[in-house]
Amino acid sequence: MDVFSGFHGHVLAAVQQLKHDGVVPKDASVQGISLGAPKDAGHGDLATNAAMVLAKPAKLPPRALAERIVPLLSSDPFVETVEIAGPGFINLTLKQSFWPSVCRMVLEQGDAFGRSAIGKGDAINVEYVSANPTGPMHVGHCRGAVFGDALANLLAFAGHEVTREYYVNDAGAQVDVLARSAFLRYREALGEDIGEIPEGLYPGDYLKPVGQNLASNHGRDLLEMTEAEWLPLVRSAALKAMLGMIENDLAQLDIRHDVFFSERSMIDGEDEVAETIADLKSKGLVYEGRLPPPKGKLDEDWEDRVQLLFRSTEFGDDQDRPLVKADGTYTYFAADIAYHYDKFRRGFRSMIDVWGADHSGHIKRMSAALQALTDGLAQLDVKICQLVRLFRAGEPVKMSKRAGTFVTLRDVVDEVGAGPVRFMMLYRKNDAPLDFDFAKVTEQSRDNPVFYVQYAHARASSVQRNAAEAFRHLVLDREHLATADLDRLEDESELALMRRLAQFPRLVEAAAEAHEPHRIAFYLYDLAGDFHGLWNRGKDLPQLRFIHQNDLELTRARVALVVATQQVLASGLGILGVRAVHELH
RNA sequence: GGUCCCGUAGCUCAACCGGAUAGAGCACCUGCCUUCUAAGCAGGGGGUUGCAGGUUCGAGUCCUGCCGGGAUCGCCA
Structure with missing residues (x-):
């Protein structure tokens, strides 16, 4: 539940009113109208582009249209001022009293704060890891594993019914x-x-x-x-x-799959792959033909032959793709098509695959095949995780399978811990390469985001311990703290922190829709920064400290904010699959 | 040669289906430890978003073409 959705509703209602008044044509689309916190706090708490989006259909200059919208938004009890700025933005500044209500909402909802219903309980299949079952996991598998798992968590948090799946290549x-x-x-x-x-x-x-x-x-x-x-x-x-x-x-790494799907199970007994190929054939997408030899590299073993091909060029691929190998067994591609078709028949209309960078060439043909088989009913989003480069104190770690010097997943987890591994793997967009330095991940400084976020969570625990010591009868339950006089939180640092908390639900939805868990990691880093900032202002300005021996009510209000912050930190870390800690050593 | 990904501050990276003056950390400079954890905080300098066009009220983001880096192109999966 987005804490700002009410305001978004008001903007849409205002537009509806203008349509009713004939200022805006009734058929004008409201699709592009957004309402969100501007990057620059100087532009108010919320900004909408409604006037600019509707200027063209209304045949009015954006600022003139904005003039008509402003009075319709001013009536909201939480809105302090409404201003027109720049090319036609409408900026809302909220009454200061709004932010404590957000803090109270966090305390009342607890770990439900930020959860969303945008997933509508839809079944979604996330396939990740799917490493060949021929040996231990090595460090190269780490990123996709963590990414897929965190994405699954995120989608579940946003209201999807998630199935975590591992495709076992046991037939090749x-x-x-x-x-x-x-x-x-x-x-x-x-x-x-x-x-x-x-x-x-x-x-x-x-x-x-x-x-x-x-x-x-x-x-x-x-x-x-x-x-x-x-x-x-x-x-x-x-x-x-x-x-x-x-x-x-x-x-x-705290990763557990719901389903281990065997490739072999598709060809044992009834041949699902053959059925799938037959389906494609009936759509005219499979034929016998020849392929040109691969370019770019010389292959001694290349011999020209006729083979069964999928017409992926019809879907934008640069070449048709073989379905059967020379020895008569199915290609990986053929089996994979059948596998995805199987997912569809199990009821999934939405699928996500997490693949390594070396599979990027398969995206187009796989999507094409699935689209053809399901008449476009199934959606496949393939997330590519780029390479992880290992470093030890700035020096690249060389790995060789043959020499037995490759680093296993277990080695990495043993050395730096599951939480830091997970966080670092997620502190980067999935499609950008990632450098992983053992020294940096175990370092305890602001340079290490894992530590920085964990430290904020631990600090919040520390404040609670100290508060409990200062006030014997202080009740630290969330429900009880929600009754504190939160209007006493009025310092700019406190308001900034509450504004940040307010962004969380919206951020979760955006990250879930984009399938980008890294946004959660970056948000947590920012949130931790706000919290550390507030904490440290208490050094210069004693009146800003959380605990005031002679003022129980103020202490309660401040501790309430600390607990709310800790709650959101914990929720975010939960999505990333990183355990929150109460102490650092 | 084809396809896909990437190119943003000296370095490592963000930027919410296209929004306002492109933001953080590191490094550099200036302050702050008889103080709820200084493993930290506040502030400063630092940019033609690879190049050139296009689309529009508005482009780091979308389109086209180049340049540079990476991945990949039947009998591995």
Whole structure:
């Protein structure tokens, strides 16, 4: 619930009145009319562009039209002044008494403050991580994992019914490689000297326990079988172990999925992929044809052949895309189409995929295929997370899978903690590259936003502890503090803080609609800044301190503001999936 | 060569479906510790938003073309 929605309603009502009076044509669109806090506080508390948007249809200069709107807005009991400024903005300055009412609203609503109904309970599917189940999560998976999880939180906070999903690529060639690698460890567990792991197999030690399990469950039986016989057994055991490991890794970051969707499940039994391709074929979007060789890089293995192609060029792709590989199995793309179609048939009209930058080329064709299959009923938004570059005290961290020097997700979490990792991953737009410096993330200064925001939350706890000590009978419950005389909060720093709190609900909605959780992180940083600023003004001006030994009512009002601020900090951190702390060390 | 992403202060980055004088942090300069946590606060300098056009009341944001960086282009997923 946006605390300003009432004012927005008044603006629209004023426009309606002008339509009724014949000043504005009845069919003029009110779509572009916005009402929000201007960047510059000097322009008042709220500004609307209504006069500029309607100037053209009304055939009046913006400022002249504004003259007609102003008197209609002045009647609001919370509006102090209405002014016309610049090219035709209408600026509202609210009565000072409005802001304490926002603070009271935060206290009364608690963690419901800022929640929104814009999602209308619509089912939305967020697919993220979906790393190949062939080993532990490495640091490269971190960003997408955190981003997807925070986005899911944000959408839930904004009133969507969110399903968190992981697509398990358990049908491709790489899981057969996994099985062969595990089989080698099985032989090792039986006492055989396997020597160096051959090129092309997974060398990691994490497969040793899988081999040991196979040995204790099957003894030497698997050795008697042909590869065609043991491979499905070993593959399924290895997959189960890998997925367990991945779930554990994700749990380190407080990430849990609702659904693990198996690619293989689509082709076991009924072939869902074939059905999907048939559907596309019936729409005339699949044909047998040839592709030109890839440009830019020389490929020795290239051979021209006829293959089954999806007509993605009809949707703006630069090339049609193959659905079946040379060996007759489906391409990743074909399976992915079927998978998204499956989501649609499970009732999702809104889907979000979180992909790494290396998948960006697939967006257009995937959207195209889904659009074709669902006749445009399903919406897919693909969020691309750019690369994370690791640094240690300014020096890039070099990683090599082969040399075993790649940094796992667990390494990072162990070193800096889940909260800081999550916050830093979100303190950047998803489509911009991100530098992650271990030294900076663990540093405790304003330069480190994680610390800065956590510090504000901890400080709020500290103030409450001190207040409780100063006043034995002070009740710190939110409900009780909401009854404090909040009109005594009248210093400019206090008003600034309350204005910031008032922005939260609107910010949540904007971030949710844009699918941009990073906005929450930046907001929290600003909010923390306002709070630290107020706290420190108490150093120069003792009358601004939160606790006044001889004035219980003033203390209650100030502490109420502290608690309200802490509530919003906690809500925002909750969306980011970062645990709020009450003390820093 | 095609497609996608990025280009904003010396550095790292923001900027709410196009809004007013483009904002933070770091670094630099000036103040503030017998004080509710100075791990902080207040203030100052610093900009042709890569370049050139276009759309309109209004463009960092949308469109076109260039320049620069990254990703990607059947038999990995």
